[in-house]
Amino acid sequence: MKKSNSASDIQRYLKLFRIVKITAMLVFVFTIQSFASSYAQSTRLNLSMENATIEDVINTIENKTEFYFMLRADKDILDTKVNINCKNALITDVLDQLLKDTDYGYKIIDRYIAVSKNLAESKGEQQQKPVSGIVTDQNKQPLPGVTVIIKGTTNGTVTNADGKYTLANIPNNATLQYSFVGMKAQEVNYTGQQTINIELTPETIGLEEVVAVGYGVQKKVNLTGSIASVNADDIIATKNENVENMLAGKIAGVRVVQKTGEPGAYNTNFQIRGMGTPLVIIDGIPRENMNRLDPNEIESVSVLKDASASIYGVRAANGVVLVTTKKGAKGEVTMGYNGSYGWQQGTGLPESADAVGYMTLMNENNINNGQDPIYSQDEINAYLNGTKKSSDWPGVAIDEFAPQTQHNISASGGTEKVDYFLNFGYLKQDGLWKSGDLNYDRFNIRSNVSAQLTKRLKAEFLIGGMKDNKNQPYHDSWLVYKSTWTQVPLWPIYANDNPNYLYSAADGDHPLAITDADISGYKKFNKRIFQSSFSLSYDIPFVEGLTAKGLYSYDYISDTEKAYKKAYTLYTYDESTSSYNEHINQSPSTIQRSLTERENTLMQLSLSYSNVFKESHNVSALLLYEESTGKMDNFYALREFSMDAVDQLFAGNSTNQQGSMDVDDLWEIANKGLVGKFNYNYKSKYLAEISFRYDGSSKFEKDNQWGFFPAVSVGWRMSEEPFIKNNLPSIDNLKLRTSYGVMGDDNASSYQFLTGFNYPDGGFVFGDNFVNAVSSRGMSNPNITWYTAKTLNLGLDAQMWEGLFGLQIDVFSRDRDGLLASRLLSLPGTVGAALPQENLEGDFTKGIDLVVSHRNNVGDFNYMVSGNISYTRTKWQYKEIANQTNSYNNWRNNYTDRYNNIWWAYGYEGQFQSFEDAYNSPIQDNRGNDIINPGDYKYVDWNEDGVIDGLDYYPVATSGYPMLSFGLTLNAEWKGFDINALFQGNAMSNVDYPEQLKQPLYWDRNALNQFTDRWHLTDPNDPNSEWISGYYPSTNTKWTTNYWGSERYVQDASYLRLKSLEIGYSLPDKILTKAGIQKVRLYVSGYNLYTWTGIKYLDPEHPSDTYGYLYPLVKTYNFGINVTF
Structure with missing residues (x-):
């Protein structure tokens, strides 16, 4: 007996509840343990007692702190009189002073302190003074966040906001290690010093940086592929609700086109090298996208642009984006708060005629x-x-500004056994509707916990969650803008100027009605995302560097929608009878509820190896097996209402009710893969990587399910060769690299190889009953399989003068073969089926990425300039076309060996200056140009036959997404002030004027x-x-x-935009230290602030979707605060 859907739903939610409950308990326990373990090192005491007994001092300590003493001491010892004077001292300092003239010792465990004569043997070690000091840079400026650790142990600390640190319990002859990102690490031998001050010098910029790569991490200096990375600080320097928008202009080859600023829309096109939507990997797990992540929980984003992506196999042909979320670090608890409040302002809004x-x-x-x-x-x-x-229709319905706010709280820390990162984020955005019925809020939560269970066994439990809610009136924003822009200004807003009676216009789309949920109804969209992964890694004994790892992840996504279409009344006024006439709109009222659910699982088993031989040969390898499943289900129901008292399905009429599902959103898929990778480098000079992936997909017939996708890359750091190192010391790094790989994509409808039927497919009425019909699925299609993409990349990396100058160049190509298409041939009707898809088509993409950077310090003034530019273009190698009727059509419609973004239209020669000019020009109105007026558009007679017709279409421009994209980042700091500016733009792109910019009075x-x-x-x-x-x-x-498709409406959409600007000030440390605060930073910021473009009446990123009636892009202005405790 099968379980009911409701029972299975209950079990699913109980399972999720148990997972969340267990996670919350683990996080609570680990957090408490971490707080406790760091208490002894974080608590400071001020004691000034004269002629007091040891017992009195102990009681005072217990009263002032959370320490609890366990004493095994004689009464005469406790009555011993002492003088003690400690300021801002650690508990170890106090106890050393208290017991110095006795033969008693102590032991600290958590908040418990044992005092006993038996501990006197270890008293010498206990009485070792902790080491204190300050860590500075080459300009004698303190460095906060420097890691100080006892080499070979996990005992360590980090410097505070003043660059100061204190580390206790250091064995004699130990080695202290000091490390900081971007600085050369230092080691100091400990021989009992009480003060050790360190000055760190800069590392060659970025070379020692660790970046995420396929199934692991790697030092940037050893990369052989085209991989770009952006860290957390660079990401959050741009303030936006969508992480994808925050990356615009920051990574060469990454193109981000934001289509709308509507709250909760997330309508952004994100591509790598113009090759389509990339695969997104979050913490090692393939996931839907990254746009709804809280940017404050992201540690870094790496983009795999070449063959380095092939290791991910399925869906990696368009590149891979690796998102790494933040993890905990051993040391004291660090808490942070980030908050901002701001306003949004619509851009590029046209003005209606009065x-x-x-x-x-x-x-x-x-x-x-x-x-x-x-x-x-x-x-x-x-x-x-x-x-x-005149009636100001936009003015009564749309505001100029709308508020937004964002808050984030995080905590991180750890002990020798456990570390954690916790994050909670909240975003609230209002829309521009004056009704206030367009709004969006989002809640993000993340818990990343890792535990060293034994010396060799480590566990990691990562959980992320997102819940968002978008509320809007029943009608979408495109209809709002269409009705406000095109509403006749002679029509009154209210019938007889009575605000209780909205005027009934010709189409019923009254802007005040369709923007007010109380009048015309509403839509509520809710999305829930639960992401989890659990892994165990074990360092195998007897084989140094060999690690086994197992990982399992479970993701659940639900989308629900409630759409309430409410009948409403508009009015006209009859002056003769002094009465109002009713006009009912969108009747009957309806409620529709829909639910879409997705579940994804992933299991990985891997062996990895890493070791160094003879201090020169660095070897690492990975062998990994992976299985993944995914399934999707959906349902919707609709009922009509005869009265609007209750807006719930149960209150609707059962007559004419609907209930069904979307067949395209009902599926199950499974994939398997075997991954191998081998890395070798000799003294970081000669570099090589070989990888493969053997993937299987359930979408294809058994003999075509598996694909093998290898990749290889090599690099040569010429700067490490003596002929450069000894003769050109100004060159810090000079590296040549190349990569080649094959990637696969299973982007096809599932199970085409099966025969079967479509059900239901229409239907028939027999008597009073409707019976669903069955139709054939058509011919089975066992021959389709993966399409492949072969990528080649040649690269050069250079850095000079200790980071003053940096250069990175990549030249690349991608050759795709086996793209799915159906042959465009006519079949007899007796066949009863269409031709199946085949692996027919292919295309070729080529381009170049360039990054140039400069950074410098001039006294207290630090600055950085980085610019990137990328060019990409794609050509069809073969494109299936139908048989053409003449040579012109065959030439025009044959895409093979032709660039795929060609815009065909009539050429534009200007405007007719007079009737005589029209009469002496080629005929374009079939009437001897008799209806042509001065000012009308003059078209090019391309084939010179004296007539403007369909044979005069020719290539006039390029269409589609920009071929050239660029960005420029400027950063500067001076005495607590900082500024970050980002300029971003596109070129070699054209757009067509949408409906409202072509034809008036439509x-x-x-x-x-x-x-x-x-x-x-x-x-x-x-x-x-x-x-x-x-x-x-x-x-x-x-x-x-005048409204023919012509070059006249082709607008050059090139632009340069001040994408973001942020100015901040960090309060001086001396003000914050006494309050126990590490950092306070105040800032003001803006987004989409100014655009330089030649296009008229339109934002260059605003597309022609829905005839151009889209919610506009928005400028945003924010002020905020960052606080670290």
Whole structure:
């Protein structure tokens, strides 16, 4: 007997609850343990007692602290009188002074202190003074966050905001290690010193940096692939709700196009080298995307742009993005708070014509179409002299600004056994609707815990969660902007100017009604994401460097939507009867509920090996087996309402109810893979990496399920050769590298190799009953398999003068073969099926990435400049086309061996300057240019036959996403002040004017104000009056050729944008130290602040989707605070 869906749902949620509960308990226990273990090293005491007994001092310590003493001492010892004077002292200092003249010793365990004569033997070790000191840079500035550790142990600490540290319990003849990112590590032998001050010098910038690579990490100096990395500080320097937008302009080859600023929309196109959507890996697990992550929980983002991505096999053909979240570190607990408040402002919003402009254009349109003017001059004058006022439709429905706020709290720390990172984030965004019914909030939580269970066994438990809610009126934003921009300004907002009665316009889309959820209904979108992984790694004895690891992950994603379409009433006023006439809109009311669920699991078993032989030969290897499954389910239901008292499904009518599911969102898939990788480098001079992946996919027939995808890369650090090292000391690093690899993609519909039926597929009515129909799936298709992508990358890395200058160049190509397509052939109707897909098509992509950087310190002034630029273009090697009817169509539609972003249109030669100019030009209206007016668009007679027709289409521009992208980052710091500016842009990109920027008065609705800049007669009633020139042609919505697809509407979308600017100030450490605060930073920031572009009336990133009626991109202005405790 099968379990019901409800029972299985309950079990699923109980399982999730148990996982979350266990995780919360583990985090609580580990956190408490970490606090306790660091208490002795973090607690400071101030004691000043004269002629007091030892017992009195102990009681005072217990009263002032959380320490508890366990005493095995004679009464005369406890009554011994002592003088003690300690300021800001560790407990070890106090006890050493207290017991110095006795033969008693002590032992500290957590908050418990044992005092006994038996401990006197170890008293000498206990009485060792802790080492204190300060760590500075070459400019004598203190360095906070430097790791100080006893070599060979996990006992250590980190420097505070003043660069100071204290480390206790150091064995004699130990070695202290001092390390800091970007600085050369130092070691000092301990021989009983009480003070050790250290000055760290800069490492060659970035060379020792560790970056995430496929299934591991690697020093940047040893990379042989094209891998770019961005750290946490660089990411959060740009403030945005979407992590993908925060990466724009920061990584060469990564193109980010933000399509909208609508709260909760996450409508961004993110590509690597223009090759499509990449695979996103978060903490080693393939996941949907990264856009909803809290940026404060991200440690780094690495982008694999070449053959280095092939190790991920499935879906890696477009590159891979590796997101690493933050982990804990051994040491005292560090807590942080980040908060900001700001405003959003719409950009690129067009202005609608007022009443005078509308009436003028309507009259002109009628005259040009041989009709009488609609509005008299007296009617126009009534608006000119203020007797009547235009209705400001955008002004009543849309605000100029909307607030947003973001808060984040984190805690991290650890002991020798356990470390953890905890994070909670909250985001709140309001939309620009004046009703307040467009808003979005998001909650993020992350718990990353690792535990050293034994000397060789380590466990790691990573959990991430996200919950968001988007609320909006029933109608989407594109309809709001369409109705506000095109609403006729003569129409009143309220019937008879009575705010209780919204005026009924021709289409019923009243902006106040469709932006108000109480009037027209609402939509509520809720997304829940649970991500988890648990791993155990074991260092195998007897084989140094060999580690076995097992990992299991479980992810659950749910999307729910509730859509309430509410019937509402608009009104017109009848002056003759002084009554209001009702007009019912979108009746009947309906409620629709939908649910989509996804579950993904991943299991990995691996062996890894890393070792160094003879201090020169560095070897590492990995062998990994992986299995993954995924499944998706969905359901929706709809009911109509006869009354709107209760907005729930159960209250709807059962008549005409609907319930079904989307077949495309109902699937199960499985993949298996075997991964191997081998790395070798000789003294970080000669570098090599070989990898392979053997992948299996359930989407294909048994004989085609498996694909083998190898990769190889090599590098040569010429700077390590004597002929450069000895003769050109200014060169810090000079490396040549190359990579080649094969990647696969199983982007195909599942189970095409099976025969079967589609059910239900339509249906029939028999009597009073509707019966679902069955149809054939068509021919089985056992032959399709993976398509492959072969990538080649040649690279050069250079750094000079200790980081003053940096250069990175990559030249790359990708050759894809076996892209799925169906042959475009006609089949007889008797076949009863369409041709199946085949691995037919192929394309070739080539390009170049370039990064140039400069950084320097001038006294207290530190600055950095980094610029990147990337060019990519793709050509079809073979593209299936249908048989063409003539040679022109065959030439035009044959994409093989042709770039794939060619824009075909009529060429544009300008505007006709006179009727004579039109009569002497090629015919483009089929009437001898009789309907052409001065100012109308003149097209190119490309084939020179005297007629403008379909045979005159030719390539006029490039379309699609930008071929050239670039970014420039500027950072500077001076005496607590800091500034970060990011400029980002695209070039070699064109966009087509959308509907509202092509044709005014569409369906007699209002026009945008820019259409008043047009060719027109001085006196519209006198056809012989002088023509006045303008940007647009004379208004004509019928007999015209002005709206043909032509080069005239192709706009160069190149731009340079001040993407983000942040100015901050960190309060002086001397103010914060007394309050126990490490850092306080105040800042102001902006996003999308200014754009330089030649395009008119449109934001260059704003696409033509939904005819251009999209929620605009937004500028944001924030002020915030960062606090670290």
